[in-house]
Amino acid sequence: MSVDSVLARIDSSLPDSLERLKELLRIPSISTDPAYKDACDKAADWLVADLQSMGVTAEKRPTPGHPMVVGHIDGPGPHLLFYGHYDVQPVDPLDLWDNDPFDPQVEDTSKGKILRGRGTADDKGQLMTFVEACRAWIAEHGSLPCKITFFFEGEEESGSPSLVPFLKENAAELKADIALICDTGLFDSRVPAITTMLRGMLQEEITITGPTRDLHSGMYGGAAMNPIRVLNRILAALHDDQGRVTIPDFYDGVPEIPADVLQQWEALGFDHKAFLGDVGLSDLAGEAGRSALEMIWSRPTCEINGIGGGYQGEGFKTVLPSKASAKISFRLVGQQDPHAIRDSFRQMVTDLTPKDCTVAFKGHGASQASVMSIDNPAFEQARVALSAEWPDEAAFIGSGGSIPVAGYFQTLLGTESMLIGFGKDDDQIHSPNEKYDIESFHKGARSWARILDALTRT
Amino acid sequence: MSVDSVLARIDSSLPDSLERLKELLRIPSISTDPAYKDACDKAADWLVADLQSMGVTAEKRPTPGHPMVVGHIDGPGPHLLFYGHYDVQPVDPLDLWDNDPFDPQVEDTSKGKILRGRGTADDKGQLMTFVEACRAWIAEHGSLPCKITFFFEGEEESGSPSLVPFLKENAAELKADIALICDTGLFDSRVPAITTMLRGMLQEEITITGPTRDLHSGMYGGAAMNPIRVLNRILAALHDDQGRVTIPDFYDGVPEIPADVLQQWEALGFDHKAFLGDVGLSDLAGEAGRSALEMIWSRPTCEINGIGGGYQGEGFKTVLPSKASAKISFRLVGQQDPHAIRDSFRQMVTDLTPKDCTVAFKGHGASQASVMSIDNPAFEQARVALSAEWPDEAAFIGSGGSIPVAGYFQTLLGTESMLIGFGKDDDQIHSPNEKYDIESFHKGARSWARILDALTRT
Structure with missing residues (x-):
C-alpha cells in the first residue's frame, strides 16, 4: 500500500476536511463548566458518527462525567491506540475575541492561512489530523495497514476525573503496541517534534x-x-x-538535567527573547540562573x-x-x-x-510528570517519517505542558506513548483568539499518513 | 408651636411614612453603575414630587453625573440646610440576599421590627426621617418654625464627582446657619450620637x-x-x-488623640469583642497597641x-x-x-x-478627614434634644466612615455641620441584607422634630 496516493488524497480533500473540523468546532464542548454538559455530549456523538462513516466500530461510553468515545478498526499490522480530546477550555474573557469563538473562520495572515476558534489547536484540530489521515488511507486502499483503536476523552481540560477508572475498567480493550497522542506542538514552524518529557500538574x-x-x-x-x-x-x-x-x-x-541533554537543548537555538517578545515580555521570570527551556521543560x-x-x-x-x-x-x-x-x-x-x-x-x-522511554524503534521510525514531511529534521523535546494520559497509558495499560503534534507557540491555546495554522492541519494529516506507513512497513 | 402634637402625628402616621419610604427604596438608584442611570433620575424625581407635596419649592438640578435635588421652604427662625443622599451601593453578591434588595419588606426579628432592602439605612431611610419630621410639623402647624433648604445628592456612593462644582456654583443659595446631615449612626441602641470626627477617603x-x-x-x-x-x-x-x-x-x-479624649472614649465602654463577634471575628486587625475605637475613629x-x-x-x-x-x-x-x-x-x-x-x-x-467645631450652641441644643428621645444621654463621637460633604460645607459654604443619624452597627450597609430598624426610622423622625424644636425655640 503506497503512502503517496494517500498524501495526494489528503491534499485534494483538504477543503472537505476543513468543513468537517468546523462542524466539530461549532459545538461548545467546555468541559469545566456544567452549563456545557449537553455540548460535550453532542461533540462525542459527532465523533462517533464521523468514525462510523469511515467504517470504524465506534460508540460513546458513559462515565460519571463527560463520555469517552472509543472506536476500533481492524488491520494486519501492529495495534495502535490513538488519543485526543474533544473538550475545550472556557472562552472568557469573551470581549477579547475578534470573532465568535464557536464560529470558526479561515483567515489570511502574514504568516499564512489560519483557522481561528476555540479548540482549533487544543485539541479538536489536532485530533482530526489523525482521523483525516485514516479517512484518506481507507478511501485509497479500502482498509488500514494496522489495527487502530481511537480513544477520545471529554474531560482533559477539567482534570480528567473519569480517565483513570475508565482505563482500569477497559485496560484489556485499550492496551496496544504503542499509543499515539496528538496534543503537543512542533518545536518551531520548520522542526517537527516528538515530545518525550512532560510536566505533571x-x-x-x-x-x-x-x-x-x-x-x-x-x-x-x-x-x-x-x-x-x-x-x-x-x-x-x-x-x-x-x-x-x-x-x-x-x-x-x-532532578538536575544531565549536561549532555542541556547541550542538546542549547543546540536547538531556542530564542527566548523572541519567545517572550511575542507576548510583550522580555525577562525570564523563573528561577535565577536557568535557561528558558530548562524553566519550561524541566523545572x-x-x-x-x-x-x-x-x-x-x-x-x-x-x-x-x-x-x-x-x-x-x-x-x-x-x-x-x-x-x-x-x-x-x-x-x-x-x-x-x-x-x-x-x-x-x-x-x-x-x-506526576512523565518521561518516555525512546528505546522502542517506533520512536526513531516516527522521527524519520516526520523529517520527510517537514523542512528540517524532527527532534526529541520536552514540554512544559501536562498530558497525564501518557503516564496512565504507561502504568495502567503497559503501553508506551509517542506524543506528536503540530501546534505552534503562537496558537493562543487557552487564550482568546485561539487558532491553528492550516499548514499544521494539512501537514499534520500528511505526517500521520507517513507515520502509519513507517510503523507498518514490513 | 408645640412639639408634642408633632410627635403624636409622627406616631400615628408611621404606617404611611413606611409606605412612602418603600416606594423610594423600590427605585434601584445604584450610582456607581452606569446601567442604573435612569433609576437615579427616577429617585430624584420621586423626591422632588414628595417635597412638593409638602409645599416645598423643589426641583431636580442637572449635573454632569446624577442630578441633585434642591428644595426650599420658608420659616421664621434660623436657616437650616438638610443633606442626605438618594443613591445606594451595588447589591452584589446578589445570591447572599435573602430577598430582592429592591423589594423592601418589614420583618419581625428577635431585636424588633426591621425594614430590609438596599438603601434602607444608607441613606434613604435616614433621609426620610427628616422629611417625615417636617411633613408632620407642617401638617400640625401649617408651617415650619424655621427656613429649611433640602439638599439631596445622587453620587455619594460613587465619589461625589459633581458635589464640589455644584456647591461652588450654588453657594449663595445653599449657605445656611447650620447644616444637618443624616448619614451616621447611633453610638449603640440606647445612646444617640452627634458625630464630630469623620475619616477622609x-x-x-x-x-x-x-x-x-x-x-x-x-x-x-x-x-x-x-x-x-x-x-x-x-x-x-x-x-x-x-x-x-x-x-x-x-x-x-x-495626630495622636489627647489623653482626655481617649479617656472619654474609654468611658463609653465599647465592647470590641462583641463588635467583632457579631461578624464572626475576635481579634483586632489594625495597628498593634491601639484600641478598637482608636482604630476606627482616629487611625x-x-x-x-x-x-x-x-x-x-x-x-x-x-x-x-x-x-x-x-x-x-x-x-x-x-x-x-x-x-x-x-x-x-x-x-x-x-x-x-x-x-x-x-x-x-x-x-x-x-x-480629607474633617473635625467639627462644637462651639456652636446648636450642638449642645441638639444633644439635649436627642437625649430626651432615647434611653440614655447622647454623646459626641468619632466615625470611621467618610462623609466628605461636611468638610465641603465648611470650606465652600462656611456652614458648620451636625452629623446625626440613627443607623446601627448591624445594619449591614454596603452588604447583602442591609436593614434599618423600624425603631431607628420612627425615633429618628421624632428626634428631628425635637431637634427642630430645640434649635428654633425662642
Whole structure:
C-alpha cells in the first residue's frame, strides 16, 4: 500500500476536511463548566458518527462525567491506540475575541492561512489530523495497514476525573503496541517534534473567609481582618526573591538535567527573547540562573491562575469582603509527588492564615510528570517519517505542558506513548483568539499518513 | 408651636411614612453603575414630587453625573440646610440576599421590627426621617418654625464627582446657619450620637499588565511573569507585620488623640469583642497597641476592597493571565493629604512593579478627614434634644466612615455641620441584607422634630 496516493488524497480533500473540523468546532464542548454538559455530549456523538462513516466500530461510553468515545478498526499490522480530546477550555474573557469563538473562520495572515476558534489547536484540530489521515488511507486502499483503536476523552481540560477508572475498567480493550497522542506542538514552524518529557500538574483552590459577611470599610476598616489582605500575604509568600517556590520540600524529586541533554537543548537555538517578545515580555521570570527551556521543560512552577474577592465591577465599593479566593496550579517534574506537595502546600497556607480567618481547600487535578522511554524503534521510525514531511529534521523535546494520559497509558495499560503534534507557540491555546495554522492541519494529516506507513512497513 | 402634637402625628402616621419610604427604596438608584442611570433620575424625581407635596419649592438640578435635588421652604427662625443622599451601593453578591434588595419588606426579628432592602439605612431611610419630621410639623402647624433648604445628592456612593462644582456654583443659595446631615449612626441602641470626627477617603484602582495576552501556563509557566504574582507582592507590601501601612510619609499629619479624649472614649465602654463577634471575628486587625475605637475613629487605614485576575469561574483553567487588578481605599484622619498620599502610593507601586510589567492607575474619590467645631450652641441644643428621645444621654463621637460633604460645607459654604443619624452597627450597609430598624426610622423622625424644636425655640 503506497503512502503517496494517500498524501495526494489528503491534499485534494483538504477543503472537505476543513468543513468537517468546523462542524466539530461549532459545538461548545467546555468541559469545566456544567452549563456545557449537553455540548460535550453532542461533540462525542459527532465523533462517533464521523468514525462510523469511515467504517470504524465506534460508540460513546458513559462515565460519571463527560463520555469517552472509543472506536476500533481492524488491520494486519501492529495495534495502535490513538488519543485526543474533544473538550475545550472556557472562552472568557469573551470581549477579547475578534470573532465568535464557536464560529470558526479561515483567515489570511502574514504568516499564512489560519483557522481561528476555540479548540482549533487544543485539541479538536489536532485530533482530526489523525482521523483525516485514516479517512484518506481507507478511501485509497479500502482498509488500514494496522489495527487502530481511537480513544477520545471529554474531560482533559477539567482534570480528567473519569480517565483513570475508565482505563482500569477497559485496560484489556485499550492496551496496544504503542499509543499515539496528538496534543503537543512542533518545536518551531520548520522542526517537527516528538515530545518525550512532560510536566505533571497539581491544581488547588483556596478560599479565605474573614468576617461572616461583607462589611463597610468605614465602620470596620482598621479593626476587622480583610481576607484579601490575608490571601495576598499567603500568595506573595509562595516565591522567594530568586523565583524559587518556598513550599517546604517542594523540590524533593526534582532532578538536575544531565549536561549532555542541556547541550542538546542549547543546540536547538531556542530564542527566548523572541519567545517572550511575542507576548510583550522580555525577562525570564523563573528561577535565577536557568535557561528558558530548562524553566519550561524541566523545572517545576507555582502559578496563580485566578484570584477574586470583593467588588470587581465598574466604579468603587468600599467593602471589606467576607471571602477571597485563588486558583493555584503547580507544574511538576521528575519524581515530584503531587500528593506530598498538596499536603505541604495546604500546611503552609494553614500556617500563614491568622487564627481569626478560616481557609478552605478544594483539590482539582493531580498528576506526576512523565518521561518516555525512546528505546522502542517506533520512536526513531516516527522521527524519520516526520523529517520527510517537514523542512528540517524532527527532534526529541520536552514540554512544559501536562498530558497525564501518557503516564496512565504507561502504568495502567503497559503501553508506551509517542506524543506528536503540530501546534505552534503562537496558537493562543487557552487564550482568546485561539487558532491553528492550516499548514499544521494539512501537514499534520500528511505526517500521520507517513507515520502509519513507517510503523507498518514490513 | 408645640412639639408634642408633632410627635403624636409622627406616631400615628408611621404606617404611611413606611409606605412612602418603600416606594423610594423600590427605585434601584445604584450610582456607581452606569446601567442604573435612569433609576437615579427616577429617585430624584420621586423626591422632588414628595417635597412638593409638602409645599416645598423643589426641583431636580442637572449635573454632569446624577442630578441633585434642591428644595426650599420658608420659616421664621434660623436657616437650616438638610443633606442626605438618594443613591445606594451595588447589591452584589446578589445570591447572599435573602430577598430582592429592591423589594423592601418589614420583618419581625428577635431585636424588633426591621425594614430590609438596599438603601434602607444608607441613606434613604435616614433621609426620610427628616422629611417625615417636617411633613408632620407642617401638617400640625401649617408651617415650619424655621427656613429649611433640602439638599439631596445622587453620587455619594460613587465619589461625589459633581458635589464640589455644584456647591461652588450654588453657594449663595445653599449657605445656611447650620447644616444637618443624616448619614451616621447611633453610638449603640440606647445612646444617640452627634458625630464630630469623620475619616477622609482616598480610592485608587491599579491594573498590572504582564504578557499582552492570556497565556497557557504549561507553555509559558515558569518563564513568563504572571501579573497576579506581581499584584500580590505589591499588595502584601502595603502593611508591615504590626499592621502599619508602609507607604512612605503615609502617617504625615496623623495626630495622636489627647489623653482626655481617649479617656472619654474609654468611658463609653465599647465592647470590641462583641463588635467583632457579631461578624464572626475576635481579634483586632489594625495597628498593634491601639484600641478598637482608636482604630476606627482616629487611625488611617489601607484596605483592598476588590481584587480580580485570571480565571474565577467554576472548575479550573491553567491560564497565565495578561492582567490583574485591585481596588484599594484609604481612610484618612487629621491633616493627612489625600493627594500627597495618592502620589506616594503610586510611586511605591510603580517602584515595586518589575520592568517587564506595566501598571495603570485610576483615581476615584479623594477627601480629607474633617473635625467639627462644637462651639456652636446648636450642638449642645441638639444633644439635649436627642437625649430626651432615647434611653440614655447622647454623646459626641468619632466615625470611621467618610462623609466628605461636611468638610465641603465648611470650606465652600462656611456652614458648620451636625452629623446625626440613627443607623446601627448591624445594619449591614454596603452588604447583602442591609436593614434599618423600624425603631431607628420612627425615633429618628421624632428626634428631628425635637431637634427642630430645640434649635428654633425662642
